[in-house]
Amino acid sequence: MAAMRPIIGIASEGQTKEQRELFVTGAKLWPVYCAQCHNARPGSQFSPAQWDAITMHMRTQSNMPAKDIRAITEFLKQAR
């Protein structure tokens, strides 16, 4: 179960092209990579600054590729 409620992610106008690409990739990875161990938590649960710390922690826990955790981080920071 990824998340019991739909998560709305909005690519904001201020995003760079790279951020938008990360956002889209993160939206694909988030429900799968997170759910491999636990339910994927919605971006609204933490502030962007908190996600920065939590996703660093999750990179250690999961050993997922750095570029993938960057994408998931970007998605979680924007999806709120």
Place this chain on the structure above:
Amino acid sequence: MLAIALTLFAAPRFGIAAGDSGDAPDLMQFRQEIDSLKGSEAAERRRVERDEKHIEELENQLKRLETQNQKLGKTASTLEINETKFSGDTEQRLRELQNQVAAKTSQPDFQSEMKRYLGTNQLTIAGAAAGSFIYDKQTAQNTFSLEFEPVLLYRLNDWILFEGTIEASLPPGSEAHFALPVATAQIFLNDYLEVNAGIFDQPFGDWYEDQSPFWVNRFITAPLLYGAEPIVPPTDIGVQLRGGAQWGALGQDVDYTAWIANGPSYDPAIPKPVVGQTLNPENNIATNTNGRAFGGRFRFYPFPLDSGLGRLEVGASTYDGKWLDSNWLYSWGVSAAYLFKDLQARAEYAESYRQMPTGSAPDNRQGWYVQAGYFLQHLPSTRISDELDDTLRRLELLVRYSGINQRAIVADEITTTPAIGFSGSPSIFSPHAREVALGIDYWIEPSIVWQTEFDLELPGRGGSQFAFNGASTPKFSAIGATANDKALLTQLSIGF
């Protein structure tokens, strides 16, 4: 006009009167009538004059009103022009302000301002808490239990993170229990290499690092090989090198962890090393050897994300270290995890081989578990009520089978005190413990779950038992099969 009419009317009568000269009363009457008509004519003239004057006044008023109306029209035009101009100016100013606001509060700028305000050093508190009710049939015990595990994350910058996990629990008795199972510095050197130094969850298999938090573990208890009689130490102190990379399409990854640590240690309350002795549960800081332990783990993810085949992980781990000078603990294990839509399944197998001092046979152990869970979130509607549908769709059904083999157990280490994640069943302390766990989880939120677990303890054949009972030399005995047992646990687990 009126005067002429009166004259014409009066003339014939005067003529008739002249023809009848000498008729004085008639003449008098005529004169009176003429006077009367003259008076009426004068009154009529005055009335006409008044009317003309009134008409003139009305005409003047009309002119004044027309003049005023013209003035008002001009004023209205002027006001309309001013309003149009003002409206245009306002709209333009508003647009300018909106542009300024949009320019100043765009998300990247806002985030940048917030980052600048907050600084690079950030403290985040995550973690989990759980409250349980535990019942074991064999010991006829039931109790509430509570544990709180905050995880402190201190982010120094984008490549250094400090982590500390504080474990606080209230076991039966009058004292709280505190531990620090994790205290690490995580240093990300590049995209493929991280240094993780400190006290850490043993990165052996998937359990200790990834599956043990309350709300992450689908069950309340741990599988037997990671529970009360673990195969490898749950925590260690040392240095890890770790990282991951994508080797194919998105989702096709590999990851590695290699570490050096202080190594295993066993229950110090036992006066003499014996087969079946329990590994220290946490904060495994051993200084009783001259050697270090070495570990390695490799995991492989074969399926691309877009393949529709789900997410499969297969891994292998090893952990070898001296627990006593010249005496090693060797261990290895394999693991697999699979996620496909509403199904999640995982399995692990591990073995350990502990060299014993001269005169004792080696301490061999094997352990395994296989578990599966299925979310009912896509269950068809019952057509009874929406509330019932919503409740059912929050459920996850679970089953797990786990077992452990060891040649002997130590009677002095058997504990029946229930605690979070442990039912207190004595049947778990068996040379051939087996357990079937059935679970049902009700997911209130993605990280808040009410879990209920029913355990069937089904230990197999017997084995050996060591008992010190306060003596320095153990008493050895053969024991038969341990009795079966049942336990029921229910727990509210909250990840925060």
